[in-house]
Amino acid sequence: MTAALLDEFKDAMATLAGGVCVVTALDADGTPRGYAATSVTSVSMRPPLLLVCQAKSSSSYEVFARCSRFGVNVLAAEQVELAALFATPGADRFGGTGFEPGEHGTLLHPGALAGIECRRRDTVDAGDHGLLLGEVCAARTCPGDPLVYHGRCYQRVRPV
Incomplete structure (x- = not known):
């Protein structure tokens, strides 16, 4: 991959708005770990599965790659x-x-x-990221406007 293609790909992905989430887990010592993520998506309804991406360069990558459970917090504006x-x-x-x-x-x-609790089913190797696949154990929601990331900055959703 050329540097130019990488820059073009980053620019293209910056046009895709993503909901901002905080993903959490406890490490083997019970210490809380977490990271911000915009690459979160539903995968299946039966069973309810979701997918979260994390850079392998993250200091908490090994914790999430091996955890038994993790939480996904969909942030408000x-x-x-x-x-x-x-x-x-x-x-x-x-x-x-x-x-x-x-x-x-x-x-x-x-x-x-939203707060979504998951049991980790698998961690899939995907280039410089890992794909964390979780089976939903519980979910709760509350009203409000979502925080989104678009054009390399945080934004609010505005009705069309």
Whole structure:
């Protein structure tokens, strides 16, 4: 792949708006780990499955590649600071941010538009990323506007 093609691909993907999520898990010592993700999608309804992508270069990649459970928090438009925190390498991501244990042992944020708890089914190798496939154990939602990432910046959804 040429540098020009890589730049064109990045520019093309920046035109695709994505919902902003914080993905959480506990490491083997019970320490909370998490990262911001926009590559989250439903895969199947029967059984309910979702897919989350994570860069292999992430410091928490091995935790998520091997965890038994993980949570997906779909962020509200007001949660830009939380999204930025979880996108910052080396930041204290859980200090005072309000995450709470879900009913299946994951970490969920009460202000998120949706909290989805998953049992990890598989981690699939995909180039410089891993695809985390999870079976949904529980999901809850609350009203609000979503936070999206488009054109390399956080944005709100506006009705057409």
